[in-house]
Amino acid sequence: MGAQLIDHVLLPVVYILAIVLPLVLAVAMFVYWERKVLGWMHVRMGPNKVGPLGLLQAFADVVKLLIKEVVLPTNANKFLYYLAPMLALVPALAAWAVLPFSPGVVLADVNAGVLYLLAMTSMGVYGILLAGWASNSRYALLGALRATAQVISYELAMGMSIVCVLVLTGSLNLTAIVDAQAGSKGILDWFFIPLLPVFVIYFISGVAETNRAPFDVAEGESEIVAGFHVEYSGSAFALFFLAEYANMILISFLASILFLGGWLSPIPASVPYLGHGGFHWLFIKAFLFAFLFLWFRASFPRYRYDQIMRLGWKVFIPITIVWVLVAGCMKYFGWVTIGTGA
Amino acid sequence: MNTDLLQLLCFYLFGGVAVIGALMVITLRNSVHAVLSLVLTFFSMACVWLLAEAEFLAIALVVVYVGAVMVLFLFVVMMLDIKQEVVREGFIRYLPVGVVVAVVMLVEMLAMIGVRAMHAHTLGANPAGASNVAWLGKALYTQFLLPFEIAALILTVGIVAAVALTLRQRAGVRHQTASQQVAVRATDRVRVVKMAVEQPASVLPAPVVEPTQENAP
Numbered sequence: 001m002g003a004q005l006i007d008h009v010l011l012p013v014v015y016i017l018a019i020v021l022p023l024v025l026a027v028a029m030f031v032y033w034e035r036k037v038l039g040w041m042h043v044r045m046g047p048n049k050v051g052p053l054g055l056l057q058a059f060a061d062v063v064k065l066l067i068k069e070v071v072l073p074t075n076a077n078k079f080l081y082y083l084a085p086m087l088a089l090v091p092a093l094a095a096w097a098v099l100p101f102s103p104g105v106v107l108a109d110v111n112a113g114v115l116y117l118l119a120m121t122s123m124g125v126y127g128i129l130l131a132g133w134a135s136n137s138r139y140a141l142l143g144a145l146r147a148t149a150q151v152i153s154y155e156l157a158m159g160m161s162i163v164c165v166l167v168l169t170g171s172l173n174l175t176a177i178v179d180a181q182a183g184s185k186g187i188l189d190w191f192f193i194p195l196l197p198v199f200v201i202y203f204i205s206g207v208a209e210t211n212r213a214p215f216d217v218a219e220g221e222s223e224i225v226a227g228f229h230v231e232y233s234g235s236a237f238a239l240f241f242l243a244e245y246a247n248m249i250l251i252s253f254l255a256s257i258l259f260l261g262g263w264l265s266p267i268p269a270s271v272p273y274l275g276h277g278g279f280h281w282l283f284i285k286a287f288l289f290a291f292l293f294l295w296f297r298a299s300f301p302r303y304r305y306d307q308i309m310r311l312g313w314k315v316f317i318p319i320t321i322v323w324v325l326v327a328g329c330m331k332y333f334g335w336v337t338i339g340t341g342a
Numbered sequence: 343m344n345t346d347l348l349q350l351l352c353f354y355l356f357g358g359v360a361v362i363g364a365l366m367v368i369t370l371r372n373s374v375h376a377v378l379s380l381v382l383t384f385f386s387m388a389c390v391w392l393l394a395e396a397e398f399l400a401i402a403l404v405v406v407y408v409g410a411v412m413v414l415f416l417f418v419v420m421m422l423d424i425k426q427e428v429v430r431e432g433f434i435r436y437l438p439v440g441v442v443v444a445v446v447m448l449v450e451m452l453a454m455i456g457v458r459a460m461h462a463h464t465l466g467a468n469p470a471g472a473s474n475v476a477w478l479g480k481a482l483y484t485q486f487l488l489p490f491e492i493a494a495l496i497l498t499v500g501i502v503a504a505v506a507l508t509l510r511q512r513a514g515v516r517h518q519t520a521s522q523q524v525a526v527r528a529t530d531r532v533r534v535v536k537m538a539v540e541q542p543a544s545v546l547p548a549p550v551v552e553p554t555q556e557n558a559p
Contacts, residue, residue: 077372112398122409123404126416129416129420148417171476
């Protein structure tokens, strides 16, 4: 009884904490890194006052947010208003359950892992939509409608580009997807070479899906103040913030796992030390993608809303549909020797 | 506590939440709350299906219905200005019809469970090692390819029909063509004129005579 309790209740909780706590820390560091990178790209210093090199700035911000009052707008729907931040955060954290960090190091090694991820990302929309509606504010409602329509549209392009990966792998299991990219040629064995167009589309859709610049019309500071969370303050706002950044990191990890071989080393396996895979490779790749998010934000002006929709529906989705066909031919006729597993 | 008992408990928990959610859909006053309880119903049904090891169906339910269809529902309900009392009026009036439909569905379901129990051997156990998803995919794309493709075709026709129904041709709308905009070159818009920094004095126009006090009007 006692041993079973430890096995079925205590250990999973410890594992979950082992993922969530570093994730929250990573979000804090990511916010700091974002402000630093943006600062450098704008030829400024970025945060440098709190702690050494400004490293404690993110924690200072968190403390500030936590001790602030959560203001409930007049005539807001109280229940939904407080439920919405949690609805945004829970799927963003739950999605991490199926993410493998290195062979066997995964909370739940489910067969339908990719489907589960899609389900969780589509659940996140409710937080945004309800936040906008429950706030009883026009700006918030407009921001929520924009964000939701955008997320739903780009989910299709994202799903179709994942389908290409699934066709080449033949499995919905994320560990199997990484294993299928293992080979003796290192970086040349990864999916991003035969699937280059959908790899690019996947990441751009990921940026749009998380409502980040240049697709951040949901927040559009210059038009609708701050979008769906304009009425939120204090810790409720912090939850939205946490969910958004957790999603960005998740997209970065997923892009690395699906297209860049996850924990596999880019150097051929014959090289003694560098050729071995390990979770550090996954973290390096994910960091690269996370940096791209910030680079985009500093570089590109915001898209107009109709242009976002056009890009998603008329450009990305047709390309991915064609590439699903191409991927099918690759698999069927053996055009590429991906997945040798050697 | 053994696993079977835990599963049974979970089944009753999820089933109970689903039933309560379904009841709330028709009893709640606020239509946004009603849509949300429908979402809750779908979600707990997905959990029940997960317990029955139908993981693909469960997750597809969440992706398609919870993630897309209900969001659109919510969109519509948020935008509409519905009179709550009018909506609730029919609750008692339609109760007999609802009961009849529910009873018929119950009988059909029981009959189906009975038929399945008789033919249990034809369904067979899940072969070890093969995942539910792989199984379903293989069946859909080999044995049931034609019905699957026909269903896809019908859905495509439905999409095209929906777009065609709502498409309005409005006069006087100035559309932008993205390919034209992208194809614009700098020379189409701005003409750069090369000229010397200083012009020779002979080319210079005659100096403007400053109006003096005398010839000013």
